[in-house]
Amino acid sequence: MSLVNIIIDDKKIKVEEGTTIFKAAKMAGIHIPVLCYMNLEDLNIESKPGGCRICVVEVEGRRNLAPSCSTNVFEGMVIHTHSMRVLNARRTVLELILSDHPKDCLSCAKSGNCDLQDMAIKFGIRETPYDEFASTSQYRLDTSPSIIREMDKCIMCRRCETMCNNFQTVGALSAVNRGFMAVVAPPFEMNLENSNCTYCGQCVAVCPTGALTEVDHTNRVISALADPTKKVVVQTAPAVRAALGEEFGLEPGTLVTGKLVTALRTLGFDYVFDTDFAADLTIMEEGAELLDRLTKFLGGDKSVKLPMLTSCCPAWVNFFEKQFPDMLEIPSTARSPQQMFGSVAKSYFSEVENIKREDMVVVSIMPCLAKKYECQRDEFAVDGNPDVDLSISTRELAALIKRANIDFTSLQDSDYDNPMGESTGAAVIFGTTGGVIEAATRTAYELHTGETLENVDFKQLRGMEGIRYATVDFKGIPINIGIAHGLGNARVLLEEVRAGKSNLHAIEIMACPGGCIGGGGQPLHHGDSLKLAKRAEAIYREDAGKPIRKSHENPHIIELYEKYLGKPLGEKSHKLLHTHYFDRSVHKIQI
Amino acid sequence: MSSVKVELKPHQVEKIKEICKSFNNSEGELINVLHKVQSEFGYLPAEVQEVVSEELHTPVAKVYGVVTFYSFFTMTPKGRHPISICTGTACYVRGAENVLEEFKKQLNIQVGETSGDGKFSLSCLRCVGACGLAPVVLVGDKTYGRVSPEGVEDILKEYQE
Numbered sequence: 001m002s003l004v005n006i007i008i009d010d011k012k013i014k015v016e017e018g019t020t021i022f023k024a025a026k027m028a029g030i031h032i033p034v035l036c037y038m039n040l041e042d043l044n045i046e047s048k049p050g051g052c053r054i055c056v057v058e059v060e061g062r063r064n065l066a067p068s069c070s071t072n073v074f075e076g077m078v079i080h081t082h083s084m085r086v087l088n089a090r091r092t093v094l095e096l097i098l099s100d101h102p103k104d105c106l107s108c109a110k111s112g113n114c115d116l117q118d119m120a121i122k123f124g125i126r127e128t129p130y131d132e133f134a135s136t137s138q139y140r141l142d143t144s145p146s147i148i149r150e151m152d153k154c155i156m157c158r159r160c161e162t163m164c165n166n167f168q169t170v171g172a173l174s175a176v177n178r179g180f181m182a183v184v185a186p187p188f189e190m191n192l193e194n195s196n197c198t199y200c201g202q203c204v205a206v207c208p209t210g211a212l213t214e215v216d217h218t219n220r221v222i223s224a225l226a227d228p229t230k231k232v233v234v235q236t237a238p239a240v241r242a243a244l245g246e247e248f249g250l251e252p253g254t255l256v257t258g259k260l261v262t263a264l265r266t267l268g269f270d271y272v273f274d275t276d277f278a279a280d281l282t283i284m285e286e287g288a289e290l291l292d293r294l295t296k297f298l299g300g301d302k303s304v305k306l307p308m309l310t311s312c313c314p315a316w317v318n319f320f321e322k323q324f325p326d327m328l329e330i331p332s333t334a335r336s337p338q339q340m341f342g343s344v345a346k347s348y349f350s351e352v353e354n355i356k357r358e359d360m361v362v363v364s365i366m367p368c369l370a371k372k373y374e375c376q377r378d379e380f381a382v383d384g385n386p387d388v389d390l391s392i393s394t395r396e397l398a399a400l401i402k403r404a405n406i407d408f409t410s411l412q413d414s415d416y417d418n419p420m421g422e423s424t425g426a427a428v429i430f431g432t433t434g435g436v437i438e439a440a441t442r443t444a445y446e447l448h449t450g451e452t453l454e455n456v457d458f459k460q461l462r463g464m465e466g467i468r469y470a471t472v473d474f475k476g477i478p479i480n481i482g483i484a485h486g487l488g489n490a491r492v493l494l495e496e497v498r499a500g501k502s503n504l505h506a507i508e509i510m511a512c513p514g515g516c517i518g519g520g521g522q523p524l525h526h527g528d529s530l531k532l533a534k535r536a537e538a539i540y541r542e543d544a545g546k547p548i549r550k551s552h553e554n555p556h557i558i559e560l561y562e563k564y565l566g567k568p569l570g571e572k573s574h575k576l577l578h579t580h581y582f583d584r585s586v587h588k589i590q591i
Numbered sequence: 592m593s594s595v596k597v598e599l600k601p602h603q604v605e606k607i608k609e610i611c612k613s614f615n616n617s618e619g620e621l622i623n624v625l626h627k628v629q630s631e632f633g634y635l636p637a638e639v640q641e642v643v644s645e646e647l648h649t650p651v652a653k654v655y656g657v658v659t660f661y662s663f664f665t666m667t668p669k670g671r672h673p674i675s676i677c678t679g680t681a682c683y684v685r686g687a688e689n690v691l692e693e694f695k696k697q698l699n700i701q702v703g704e705t706s707g708d709g710k711f712s713l714s715c716l717r718c719v720g721a722c723g724l725a726p727v728v729l730v731g732d733k734t735y736g737r738v739s740p741e742g743v744e745d746i747l748k749e750y751q752e
Contacts, residue, residue, distance in 0.1 A: 171650025176659040187652040188637050195652070 004075040009082070020048075021057055021068035021079055032057065032081050033090070035097075035119060036157035037069040038206060040529040042464060043486075043513045047162035052155065053093045054119065057081045065089055091123055099130035100137060100180060101209075102152050108210040109148075113524055115208030116155060137180045144192045145373040146199035146215055151183045153211040160184055160203035160212060168487040168511070170319065172197040184211075196322050196586055200315035200487065200511040201369030201520015206527075214369050214521060218396050218403070224361040224389070225268040232361045233349070234269040235341045235420075236260060238276055239367040239431030239516035240394045242538040246523040246531070247398035248408040253534030255542055258413020263401050264365075265414065274416045275364065276423030278341035279430040279439070281560070282312060283551035285577050286334040287443040288568035290506055294448075297505075298477065305329050307482065307497060307504040310436050312336045314374035315511035315520075317581065319487050324494055325583035333578040337430065338364050338371055339380050341420065342387030343576045348564045349420060357385055364391045367431070367519030370511070379579055393521025422556040425456075425542070425549030432536040433485035433515035434461040434468065437508035441472055441481070442550045449475045456549050462540070464514060464533060467492060469504075482507040485515050597636045604642055606631060611646035618649045621657055625664055634668045670705045670712035672750050675729040679718030682726040686739070690726050691715065693740040697747060710750070 003014045008021075008028050015024045025032050036052040038045070048069045056065035060078040065086065068079075080086060098120065105111050139151035156175065161184055164173040172195040176185050186195035204212045224232050245254040264272045289308065296304040309331040311317060317336075320327060335343065342362045350360055364371060368391075374380070375388035392400070401408055415421070426442050429435030438461045445453060460470040461481065466489040472479045482504040484490045490509045496502040512518045517535035518525070525531045548554060565572050599607075610627045614620035624643055629635050635658050644651035658664045676682075676691045691702070694713055698706050705712040721727050724736025728746065735746055 165650060165653070171652055174650065174652035174656035176652075176656045178660050185652075187640075187650070187655045196650075 004073055004077070006073050006075075006077040006079065008079040015073060017073070019073050021059075021066065021071050021073055021077075022055060024073050025057075025068065025079070025081055030081055032068050033119060033122065034069055035115060035155070035208060036159070038157075038159045038162065038527055040513065040525075040527065042529040042533060043167075044466070045162065045167050045513070045529075047157075047159050047166075049158050052097065052157060054090055056086060056089050056093070058083050058086050091125075094119060094123055094125060095128055095130055097155055098125065098128045099133070101155065103128070108153070109213040109216065110153075110207075110210035114210060115526070137183070139183060142191050143215065144197070144199070145376050146369040147192060147197070147201065147204055148213050148215055149185075149192060150211055150213070151185070153209045154183050155209055155211070156182055156184065157208055158184060159206040159208065163202040163206055166488070167513070168198070168200060168202060169491050170196050170198055170200070170323075170487060173203060194586070198315040198318035198322065198487065198511065199370035199373045199520075200319075202512060203520075204369060205512075205518075205520045205522070205524065214393055214396070215372055216396060217372070217390050217392050218400050220390055221363055221392060221400065222403075224363065227361075229359060230361045231270045231353075231355050231359055232268070232363060233271045233273060233345050234264050234363045234365065235273050235275040235278070235338070235345075236264070236365045237338070237367055237371075237431065237516060238279065238428050238435075238539065239519060239522065239535070240365050240397070241542070242431060242517055242535040243367065243522045244394055244398060245409075247395065248401075250409065251534075252528075252531040253538045255538050256408075257542065258415070259408060259411040261416055262411045262414045263406055263408060266406055266411075267400060267404055269363070271417050271420075273341070273345070273420040274423050274427075275337045275341055275366075276427035276430070277420045277554070277556065278337035278344065279312075279427035280424055280551035280554045280557045281340050281344070281577065282334055282337050282430075282436075283426060283439050283443050284557060284561070284568045285340075285573060286310065286332045287440045287447065287551070289332050289334060290440060291444055291448055292569065294479070294505060307480075307502060307507045308332050309506075310440075310508045311579075312430065312436055313510045313516075314338075314368065314370035316487065316490065316509045318370060318373070318584070319490065319511065320494070321581055321584040322586060323491075324498070325585045327494070327498060328581040328583065330497065331581065333580065335380075335577055335579045336371075336374065337427075338366065338374065338388055338391070339579070340577050342375070342380065344560070345420065346382070346385075346387055347576060348560065352419075357382065361389045362387065364388050365394065365397050366391050367394050367516045367522045368512075369393060369520040371521075394519075395521060395523060398523070419556040419559065422554060423546075424551055424554050425544065425546035426551045427554075428542045428546065429539055431516045432539045433510050434463065434483050434508065435515065435539065436510075437461055437481055437483060437506060439551060440506070441479075443552045445472070445474055446550065447552065451475070453550075457544075464536070479506065480504045484508070485510045485518075486513055487511050597638050599638050599642070603632070607639060607642045608646055611643060616646055616648070618647050621647060621649060621654065622661070625654075625658065629664060634665045636666060665703075667703070667705055667712075668709070670710050672710060672730050673712045673714065675714050675716045677717070677719055677721075677725070677727040677729075678715045679722070681718070681722035685725040687726040689740045690728065690738050690743065693743040694728075697743055710752070711747075 001016045011028045013028050032055050035054040038047040050067045050070040055068045057068045058080040059066045142149035164170050241257040245256040297306050311331045371391040375391045380387050426439035438458045468483040470481050484493050514532035518532045640654045644654045678687045728735045728738045
């Protein structure tokens with residue numbers, strides 16, 4: 001690629017031909033403001049509809065202003081990024097966007113975390129002069145178990161559409177109508193709940209305004225904590241500890257496990273447990289299931305289906321139930337760690353502590369919005385009482401901590417309660433892409449070969465590429481493993497399986513970019529995908545520092561099987577820890 | 592956009608599939624496919640869009656997005672005699688608004704709607720290139736010039752069945 005010479009704000013630089021003005025400016029240390037533009041470089045996701053016109057710049061010799069996000073540089077180009085004309089144009093654009101935007105910032109769920117608000121602050125907007133000429137559009141509020149669509153606040157940046165269609169290939173959202181009525185919506189403007197939506201929450205993760213937000217359950221958690229008749233049990237997902245610190249100004253990738261536990265105890269939870277304990281349990285069940293299927297398959301049993309797919313990710317489960325209903329036998333029947341935790345807490349643990357099921361409230365802290373839906377599924381309740389009562393996101397927990405006047409960064413570290421707080425390194429890595437299958441490999445290898453692994457780090461399973469393949473040698477038997485994060489990548493692997501072209505034995509799938517660390521409930525990355533890589537590093541750091549790094553060596557898991565469950569895939573395990581899947585394909589149009 | 596519920600008959604589904612196939616089931620031909628399908632069915636109800644979406648392997652959300660973006664596409668069936676009132680500059684200044692109001696009153700429908708008996712539908716357009724005849728009204732392929740609100744009733748009478 002040849003280089004071209006350009007001058008940008010009097011700085012002479014050389015950049016590759018075909019570079020956009022926006023990127024060239026960034027290289028020169030000039031940050032042009034953007035609103036609709038989104039570039040998650042490490043994930044190869046770029047959305048540049050060129051629609052908002054906030055990023056316009058002046059190019060000498062060009063009549064009109066150029067949108068820098070979607071205009072390429074050429075030899076000899078002279079660019080001004082903050083001339084009077086540019087600043088005036090940006091202000092007008094912003095004022096026009098604001099003319100059709102509600103002004104309820106004080107009570108908006110996104111306040112303080114909103115790109116549009118930041119922009120208004122940056123431009124010193126003190127009045128919105130076009131309000132009287134604009135017909136402010138009004139849309140029906142759409143509430144689902146996980147996500148709220150408040151489309152009055154949509155500015156048509158279409159980032160959500162890019163995530164839903166291009167990255168996830170879910171196809172639940174598209175821009176519809178035109179003019180003031182233009183909005184991003186599910187087909188026929190049906191409710192999200194009736195569409196193909198998987199609740200992965202990636203639309204929420206990239207929405208610059210309050211148009212797409214999670215269903216907020218913090219007040220319900222506060223009520224449960226304040227109720228003297230309830231014992232409130234909390235579980236924390238692995239990815240939460242690697243990201244929560246960002247909400248309190250800590251560097252991305254800071255591990256806050258100890259502070260997290262202290263904060264939860266200070267909030268008033270009666271038992272502070274770890275979803276990681278249930279992740280170890282998941283490995284016991286899923287690993288046993290994989291070995292069972294493998295042994296039968298390699299023994300020539302034609303009734304056994306391979307590859308086995310992981311089933312921890314609830315958005316992924318929604319995806320295959322809605323779009324691959326012909327393949328419901330392939331995923332592992334093991335419940336997700338969140339649900340295994342709830343099931344064990346409200347059976348084994350409630351018996352040990354002598355707490356009645358109806359007096360126990362199980363709260364989960366998740367990096368995920370689909371978990372809110374998952375815990376409401378009918379199959380995860382006993383006589384209408386759910387195994388997990390409430391699921392809140394990392395962001396919601398941060399809000400709770402702030403509301404309770406807890407100075408998070410100055411908290412002392414403390415340890416989880418037992419028995420359901422003990423976990424291994426294998427469980428921690430559930431939070432990142434490749435982690436579940438690495439954890440399963442550690443256990444399955446040892447159980448299958450009867451030998452102890454000298455090195456538990458399966459580095460070939462790690463990384464950030466969307467689809468990865470690796471082969472692990474189980475003492476003479478090569479086990480082919482596939483890994484995908486992002487549902488679009490999952491679709492590629494799934495189509496191969498459907499077409500009978502896959503030679504894989506096991507596949508791990510996580511719906512979000514980077515796995516749970518990039519979940520829809522995590523602190524917003526605001527377009528900085530490097531944060532995800534730092535969170536992943538933190539997860540592997542926590543794993544490396546754990547004294548026990550294989551799920552089947554967790555002493556409390558061993559005790560749970562001895563005292564209560566029996567053996568993996570046994571009768572009690574089957575009842576409490578496994579599930580089945582449903583055809584939820586959207587055949588009929590429900591408008 | 593409001594829609595009419597329909598149940599597609601097998602031969603209708605086949606027809607849509609045939610049209611999609613004639614465009615090689617290519618996603619990039621979505622607008623052309625919708626044009627052809629609308630000329631076949633008169634409108635594009637949700638059920639038709641579903642079939643197009645499946646055949647072109649494109650999300651139905653996107654199909655719906657295209658249908659709602661272009662004013663040419665409609666999800667409500669047009670009347671047997673579609674009425675279009677020109678509200679371009681010339682017609683507008685010569686009273687097209689009053690003519691439109693009269694049609695709305697007589698037919699008891701709004702712009703974009705179809706009368707209950709399916710006979711008439713009402714729409715506006717911008718300039719048919721007959722500004723000398725302003726205000727202009729089209730009923731089907733027939734053009735009426737210098738229409739006044741008083742003349743509306745006579746026009747409608749022509750289509751009594």
